[in-house]
Amino acid sequence: MNVPADLRYTDQHEWIRVEGDTGTMGITDFAQHALSDVTYVELPEVDREFAKGDELGAIESCKAAASFYAPLGGKVVEVNESLDDEPGVINTDPYGAGWVCKLALSDASEAGKLMDAKAYEAFCGDEN
């Protein structure tokens, strides 16, 4: 399982990369594997505000739709529109081309409360 060291993680298997006051989020390698072939991504609306833990959107795979949530609170500033045409990149490159959206974070320091790579790896280990 791929767990990049420079990201923060939630117990719902989202990741977030914080750069300044902006957070780029997506779903983890563990989550994409659990969902298998992603066929559609319901993206959040740009400019909408979300509190931490609010439902941002959903990922649809073989006959299943799974919700994903805001790792941190903030306003959506950009969504990965290329997922409309190529949702499968969530499976092949979940931490890169498969990013889901960018948030203008209301408090970037909150990221420190999320799991780091080591803690997340342990968390996934427990789940198995």
Added chain:
Amino acid sequence: MRELAYLDLGRRAYGPVLEIQRRVLARVQREGDSASRLLLVEHDPPVITMGRRTRSEHLLASAGTLAASGVKVFRIRRGGDVTFHGPGQLVAYPIISLARGARPVHAHVRDLEEVTIATLRNFGIASERKREFPGVWVGDEKIAAIGVAVDKWVVYHGLALNVGADLSGFDLIVPCGLDYLGVTSVSRILGRDVPMDEIKPVLLECIEKIFGVKLIALPPDELINGNESSKTSASAPAGVA
């Protein structure tokens, strides 16, 4: 062996059962696997449900036709396309924890397909999954629809198996968005009217085997009490404690 409580809700309207699903979902999210439930139901009156991204042209009937026929349309949060539920169709909703992703969603969907295929096999019907289309098929005709939703790694919605011979409700839609494939049912294939009570115990047994659980019957009131709407004619089916 893990126990899973199930409730046979009999014939019941879609809306109240969706509410029950949501209530169980919230409880499993809060309390964990012990709150998991399997619901069995026949939806009455008939409804059409649309998945998150169902295109509206897959709904063939006009608003007027639907209103005249008393068929309500629900847009719900499951995966998959449009489908029809009505009397004569056995619906099973296992609302269970996927242990935060440790049990893959695709494995759960596969188990639902397998439960359907095994149930049909008991009646001498050979069915299969199609790689590219969801559901369970007998030749080019669909006999069961499968669609689930995952919320905080708890899965809900499930499978709908056509048992009775009357499939006219499907004329209102393009089932699963596939306009060149038909639908069928257990009664149509066997050429006799197969009652629900004949198929339910078989389905339950297949769920036990394939999910690896021991099913425990609970009286339907466990979830219905406190639910204000629609106390329909729950036809207390045999086998329910």
